[in-house]
Amino acid sequence: MQLIPGTFETYDEETDERMTRASTYERPHAAARPQAETGDRGPVSEVFLGVDIGTGSSKGVAVRADGRVLARATRPHRTATPRPGWFEHDAETVWWADFTGIVRELLAADGVAARAVAAVGVSGIGPCLLPADAAGRPLRPAILYGVDTRATAEIAELTAELGAQEILARGGSPLTSQAVGPKLRWLARHEPDVWRATRRFFMASSLLVHRLTGEYVLDHHSAGQCDPLYDLDARRWNDTWARQVAPGLELPALAWPGEVVGTVHPAAAAATGLPAGVPVTAGTIDAWAEAASVDALAPGDTMVMYGSTMFLTVMGERPMRHPALWGTTGVRPDSYCLAAGMATSGSLTDWLRELTGSDFATLLAEAERVPPGSRGLLMLPYFAGERTPLFDPRARGTVIGLTLRHGRAELYRAALEATAFGVRHNLEAFADAGARIDRLVAVGGGARSLWTAIVSAAIGLPQQIPAETVGACLGDAALAAQALGVDTAGWNPIVATVEPDEDWRAVYDRRYPLYRELYEATRDISHALADEVTAE
Template identity: 55%
Template sequence: MRRIACTLGVDIGTSSSKGVLVDAGGSVIAAATVAHEVSRPRDGWVEMDGEVWWREFVVLARDLLAQIGDREDEVVITAIGVSGMGPCVLLTDADDVPVRPAILYGVDTRATAQIARMTEELGTEAIVEIGGSALTTQAGGPKVQWIADEEPDAYARARRLFMPASWLARRLTGAYVLDHQSASQMSPLYDVENERWHGPWLERFAPGIEAPQLLWAGEVAGTVTAEAAAETGLATGTPVVAGTIDAWSEAVSVGAHGEGDLMLMYGTTMFLVATGPQTLRTPSMWTTAGAFPGTRNLAGGLATSGALTGWLKDLTGADYQTLLLEAAASPAGAHGLLALPYFAGERTPILDPDARGVIAGLTLRHGRGDLYRAVLEATAFAVRHNVETMRAAGADIRRIVAVGGGTQGALWLQIVSDVTGLVQEVPRTTVGASYGAAHLAAAAIAEGGAAPVIADWNPMVTTVTPRPEAARRYDELFPHYLALYEATVPVTHALTALQRTEGTPA
């Protein structure tokens, strides 16, 4: 009987949780997924019960163990990696019982009043100097303040702060930790340049909350306890790394954490992470610590991307394959349609939670294929807007790596390359953040400098190149995309206010 050493990687995502077992050569030997939905109790609110994160980890771990249970070879899990959506704010009491559902990342836009108040009190310049970024709906600090303001009874019980990865690490090992990258998105509570909590603002805006110990994503947080082993079936004493936010774990999964790299994550939302050695600051993007010591990121994110394709699929009743075929038959520009993808507000670079979706140019001749193509093109224009903003801030983008479930669709990839003018590299394995978490775990326990190289684990297999004719068409349309937002802001903001008054779901 052969002994196969592998690592377990689990990621808690927006629409599902995924787990993989990966052997020492980078091959996925087992995989499992658990679908879930977030809660949207009010316009602009996006929440999730933190206990679900642990329950789904248990389900995934037992599923994966069952898959390898019948193998002739002995499969041994040598380490565990974790990651999850973020920045999320899950506050618990002293017994680690959540005081309320977790408030999710920038798609939750409830804390606008807290953002305004904190910005007025501290000043944008000081916030950017310490925290790296101006306060937006992505920042974790205002979300903590919202709970203190709006749910004081819940906040009075709060003692600890978690995100999905750190919550799993806590339940598995008992360690109370948070990785530097995740902490840097708790702006303004973290000092990006000095890589530490900023004590005065932590005490001011998160009073009574014990600061978690800071680790880097690939550092070992602890080992599996006997209690966690009994629940999950995993072996007591198995090392668990601190982990990080899913987009950064995705970048790890494809080796896109080098200087000059840009990771483009195709998912329910879309995320961009540019890596470099310097701390770049620009008001409309997010400056963060990197996943590894000595690195800095300039990041951005769309509030919707894959969520739009799902919305259109449900609206039309057509399956994805039909919609893709019809969209491919529509030319670049979708027969004169232009869409804004701001169906849930928008994160970077416009930082406008009150933005709304727009589809302009509709005529009776347009079909659902044109609409589907226009939605794909809208996300591509948003990516271009982010990339151009990053470059204007000084980001040296030399290499684009595409990751995530959306990379399975060749049409979407091609449209993004055509719109941005950028060549995209696609790796062999696009499992995503769970795969990156497994690699972090493997590297953490490697001895004598024998850490696995991600390029060996996951080589690039596809290159997507812009098509000149389509690129010229999109170059003509991009200024109109920018102008459409500016022209419609007064109307969409008024409609957003009306939606809030009527309680329209986000």
Template identity: 55%
Template structure:
């Protein structure tokens, strides 16, 4: 007799991932579809929403094809905050504008800060207006592409788009809404109608639910497209990093999740709202939770870039050579701002810097410097979280970058903090499966996904990394004017 199972699917920046999971948390199967965002100009990242649905249907059919399970619920998540605008018939008016890696909305941020008041936005919304926020991206479309905006009536993100295609429901989760600054009031827990009318006129903003709430059930039409049983419940879903945190149990007060992926993301759970000009204050994925979050614009994206440059080497080879290079990468120091930087720098015109290069440096040194740069960026964010009042009691790591021991060890050495690793670190799709399972059964994350290892800092590397971190913190302000000038040249 087929066993009952749930499906979790996450639409990420560079791939869509799906998992089939038993109601006891056992990972039965996983599948991946890789994709590449479109880059129509400097600082612009977009994606056709048809990719999201096409890959979802391919994943569910692959996961369920053997016929040895009965799927009883579906969980979804996706990168965000993204802005997909559609007309009243759910036809996209243009490709989706992606999250903070897309930096086109700087002029709209400047205008909205003058119009609404920068301090007022932080007080009401929990976060400053940055290129991460969805509101300025909507304003950019309205101002720069009025012919497209004139047709726009609805707002979607990857997770809510999947929900719409699966169930017909037009909903969004509270957490995703809280990243639509300045449209959402974190204190009222609802859209702020006056600012929504000002920033997103004509858009019928979706009703709000919590990530683990059932948005609806799979329609007959969606069942035919996906191979899923009709009538099973679908979660409302959320942004990928928050699903990642749920997948490893990092949602208790004092927890900090580190997500090792194409970008690095940090989520700290706090007992009450905290704000910072260099971080994002949000509501959590679960009712009653609050977060102070940060996100680097690149991390794994830089190592992928290096792998592509060295076409005859894969990540395993480069990681081995980086381990041989040793702490400090033989005197190389990198700023990982290859797509600008989000927190805590908040500078879309920042650029990558590699300092200390000589003719004797190897690709292993460069790869090591990239891993260390990410770790220095994590430490910079951690210090910002604590300066804002955060109290980090436990660090939990998740994501593809945790599969080998080197990267997590470097981060622990540089931050001086242990990191818990759970048995399953596949990430957001597994978190989506957990929420789906909770729609139909009791599912406790400590039973589903116990701790398997703790990475501890190595004292022998502390002095070297302390010196390098001081240089890292100096390198950005000392090169800022130069890289801003270069960023201007790149846009011509």
């Protein structure tokens, strides 16, 4: 089916047919577009807003049509952990409050005028499960993505019920803590009162779209991580399995991340300061918006995202499947993706920062003086279990080789090296799946530091560094601009390349097999300790 700007795809379970439903958006003529005065920079005809809801903070950006960033805004927030292995966000006080606060801050910045906003794009952490009633009102805090491991029993149950090979063949991914389907069954089993009231579900981006436009819509990529509810080859909901896993749940209409799905309605305009009638795109999960921010969307493009968790994507021309990775659609209708994600990375270094009472600048400066190999330390970064390619929620962090001469500098460098080995492990899985890696682009808060150099040395590949590493919110703005026909090719050029240090690489080539062996050697002990804590 040809996708048309200003429309989005939906699926009718009753007739078993796909349809195209027109949104209310019609692109205004250029002559009707207002202009915002920006002092000595001259008039700006269009401004695009992008807002991303992250694990530990939300970020927003206002970008001119020529790619110039006019304003940025950030809101830190906390993730609730009511029980070990549970990670939650309150949709009102985190997702919606962050969004409205960020938008108002951006609109108040110099050079930005509300009347000049041409479109809004959104993204957020995912896949998440926010149960809601028929009116879209949240019924409990959102259950977050793969770091939340509460549905272990339901993963095993559904895998046995539907068949592991069939799940991989139909959905593109095995059932893991990343999947929404098992968490839906967990909700029905453990919170029956909430489940009886549940009619809809949201992720961070789709809730924002709903609040802004009233539309109940989810992008194809996010839907593709609702395993086993989505059919990857058919690119539609798998209604048979959906009814089996979550009977009575109304599934959202499907759209591509860069499609306009509605416009800001009056109530949302009053809450945010945006003008009513501004187009809003469907949005997506943050990692794919981040890939859009650096235009890493062509086959062979690989993105390494340095954030609270390390995330990797590689694009392809056809569906790719691997039992230790996630196979999904891409951002564009003609693309597919393999994805990998570690459970910790930036969150691990943040833990060390808090533990030592230091700051990142000091720790990085000290770690730079430590030789590769961290003076005999080796760490496993599984402090919150591990996602790909182990899919082991009971894995645990390990440090081996400690002596009395080791300090925080060696520990910090060992943590950076541990995440680098995790990247190498995942890239090997990409290669096993037949993915082509033509170039690597580094994004996120850690993309301009010692960390990037360590990763390049550990994997033996260069990484490109873009001018802007502001994050997914820039990709949101770019997708919104593209939806209105703006050419964003020059928005975020590559400005540097990190080449592997060959001396470091030799050290890491020797150390990597030990990293792999350490997990095998300590797995049973880690599982026993994890089970003991869970039983408390």
